[in-house]
Amino acid sequence: MIIFDLMGMLLSAYIVGFIYYGLYRNITARFQRRIGPTVLQSFYDSIKFFSKKESISHGWMFYLGPVIMMTGAIMTLFFIPFFYNSESFSGLSAYGNLFVVLYLMMLGPLGNAMGVGVSGSPFAVMGVTRGLTRMFAMELPFYIAVIALMSLNHSADIATIAANQTTINAFAYPLLFIGVLFSFVAMMGQSPFDVVGAPVEVYSGPAAEFSGKFLALLMSQSAIFSFAKLVLMVNLFLGGAEGFFELLGKTFVLFLFVIAFGSMYGRFKTPQSVDFLVKVPTAIAVVGLILATTGGQ
């Protein structure tokens, strides 16, 4: 039954996503020489927001913003197989390939942009503008690497790309991987590319006007979507996974790298982050693409 499969994927992504976010806050605290909150703190926060008594509204589109965002995250998750050699936890990946995933990853932010737009909060609109500006730069190295992988494997199927790696792609095509890592840090909303929700500049940006249940939905969305992106990266570059332990291990290593990277650097300005992403990682990824496709490596 595919419905149980999908529910299992959603549930595991929800749980693991929230634990990862708790770990993120805890590990960041350790980097800053603090004790930090418990691992379940993000989960407590989201439940608390669900229990808030009232929320404000700016019309029906405002309601739809977080809902579209959540839909985008869940659908992205469903089209990414957790394991490359197993029927279970493959979700809808038989019905759509990497192109669908790339499209669905854009859906959430764009839908949320419309919901945020009607709220009329200038900070929210500023956050969305920053996010969309950064998105074009952020996706360049990622798309270049994805195109390289698809042409090398003659397939856009995620499970096939994951299964074809005798040496994992991160070592087989290091330049592509380095280029992608930069844009992955930006995708996870980490410093130095965290221009969208910068708390002291645009007051949490797109989330500025959301309270209570909207915010809880956005937090859950963020947890699920982060896990989906981690699984995608593991499938594309780290050789996929055969079981839950391998998946958790690989995603956690990647997540730890992102946290450590984010803790080390301060925030770029929006033009700086676009400049950097368009120049350095894109150049690395282009060289990687040329070397990979001409057999230089």
Added chain:
Amino acid sequence: MEEGFLKEGFLKEQQVMESDLNSDTSHKSSVDFLMDWFRKRSIFVLAYGTGCGAIEMPPTFTSRYDAERLGIRGAATPRQADVIIVSGYCSYKTLRRIIRTYEQMANPKYVLALGSCTVNGGMYWDSYNTIKKLEDYMPVDMYVNGCMPRPESILEGFIELQKEIAEGKASSWQKYEENYEFYRKNQEAVLGKTVAPAYDADWYLYDGGL
């Protein structure tokens, strides 16, 4: 660790917070109990400083005193916040902003007032442009005394507030709704008629709402 060591410091605070609550919770349903526990464990504080006490808040929330280990963290906007800290004296000009901000926060919401200025005016007792008693203008859940209270005292105030939240006693937001005429009258007395748009719990039903 030995009892004797835990007179003060991080571990003591952690112990106080996690100790069993000797409260009468018989009237509460289990869902209420659970929700109050989650509310207690997750407190978002609006990053807004009204007076000199604002300078005590950065050390409270950063590495030195690390309020996040108790589940207390900053929130960027009033929509996301649970607690507003009125940190010291408030001039009429600031009061207008505080009220506007407080009314934008989602229920249940709590007020923490720092210093003697919020109790009786403190050293500004004869000032021409500050309010003397905050409780006339908005309800307060917890006072932290001192001038100014150190981060330790603020944390202790937070822990007491968490206890009240867990017991369901921190209900100033209900008090504000029930006695709105009283507060509004006092607010208008110092701020004039343009204090803020009318506060109505159902205002999302009008005005561009559903």
